[in-house]
Amino acid sequence: MTPYRGRFAPTPSGALHFGSLIAALASFLDARRAGGQWLLRIEDIDPPRCPPGAADTILRQLEAFGLHWDGPIRWQSDRNEAYAAALENLTSQGLAYPCSCSRKQWRDFTIYPGWCRHGVRDPGKPLAWRLRSDKGLRPVTWQDRLFGAQRFDPIELGDVVLKRKDDLWAYQLAVVVDDADQGITDVVRGFDLLDNTPWQRQLQHALGLAEPRYLHLPLIMNRDGQKLSKQNLAPALPVEEQAIRPLLHRALAALDQAPPDTLALAPAAEQLDWAIAQWDVARIRPEATRQASDADMATTHPP
Numbered sequence: 476m477t478p479y480r481g482r483f484a485p486t487p488s489g490a491l492h493f494g495s496l497i498a499a500l501a502s503f504l505d506a507r508r509a510g511g512q513w514l515l516r517i518e519d520i521d522p523p524r525c526p527p528g529a530a531d532t533i534l535r536q537l538e539a540f541g542l543h544w545d546g547p548i549r550w551q552s553d554r555n556e557a558y559a560a561a562l563e564n565l566t567s568q569g570l571a572y573p574c575s576c577s578r579k580q581w582r583d584f585t586i587y588p589g590w591c592r593h594g595v596r597d598p599g600k601p602l603a604w605r606l607r608s609d610k611g612l613r614p615v616t617w618q619d620r621l622f623g624a625q626r627f628d629p630i631e632l633g634d635v636v637l638k639r640k641d642d643l644w645a646y647q648l649a650v651v652v653d654d655a656d657q658g659i660t661d662v663v664r665g666f667d668l669l670d671n672t673p674w675q676r677q678l679q680h681a682l683g684l685a686e687p688r689y690l691h692l693p694l695i696m697n698r699d700g701q702k703l704s705k706q707n708l709a710p711a712l713p714v715e716e717q718a719i720r721p722l723l724h725r726a727l728a729a730l731d732q733a734p735p736d737t738l739a740l741a742p743a744a745e746q747l748d749w750a751i752a753q754w755d756v757a758r759i760r761p762e763a764t765r766q767a768s769d770a771d772m773a774t775t776h777p778p
């Protein structure tokens with residue numbers, strides 16, 4: 476069997492919050508429990524969305540929580556050539572095409588109707604590149620480690636953008652190229668990405684890349700029923716040891732690992748040692764969403 480290799484792949488659009496802690500912690504515990512490696516990849520392909528300093532803040536937050544990664548950090552902003560080669564490969568197979576359409580033009584449709592599949596409608600305009608969801612692997616099926624058997628027809632999800640009109644690489648292409656290049660065997664991430672997986676599976680199939688196992692995690696929601704995110708101002712994780720301890724304990728509880736109360740004020744390293752030894756995916760209730768407690772939210776101020 477290939478040795479386990481997992482990763483945490485944050486977009487540095489801001490500091491980590493309780494929701495991102497859940498993804499970081501679960502992927503870390505899953506890797507360490509399996510005796511595997513845990514890599515860190517900074518998905519900084521969208522500079523306008525990534526304020527300077529956010530990636531550094533993320534690194535400090537991970538270190539403060541004792542979530543130490545293996546090997547060098549992978550920065551997606553260094554990977555232009557690899558993404559370009561992948562797009563070229565897809566294009567040569569007729570699986571990617573340029574598209575001039577604007578969101579406004581297809582506003583009456585829920586997904587892009589594929590108008591440029593057989594030729595660009597308006598060649599004078601800036602072009603995005605899209606995936607032919609109709610020509611790739613269909614249906615896409617996989618066994619999610621928490622949510623069980625999955626089956627999607629990517630046609631219903633649409634021709635996702637691989638490269639944007641402003642020349643920036645899109646997440647779907649970059650994530651697939653790097654997961655394969657880094658030899659990732661296990662993807663552990665939030666439920667919001669479950670329905671992105673079919674495109675990623677289509678891309679892996681088209682590019683002849685290995686298929687990782689997937690474990691999607693319940694999403695942590697705020698009291699208004701929104702996913703915790705930088706956009707809705709989820710508080711940043713602390714970096715002070717005293718604030719970290721109870722928060723790490725709550726994160727283990729949110730992952731249904733039932734940490735003993737006696738661990739609540741223990742140093743992060745001690746809590747993590749306990750959690751690695753006890754980690755059991757089968758304990759996680761397969762719910763798409765979870766409500767954060769007031770305590771989870773009332774933690775901190777930006778570092």
Ligand code: GLU
Nearest residue numbers: 484485486518650664668
């Ligand atoms: N960069 C993505 C995010 O921050 C996660 C990518 C992934 O885990 O596949 O939401």
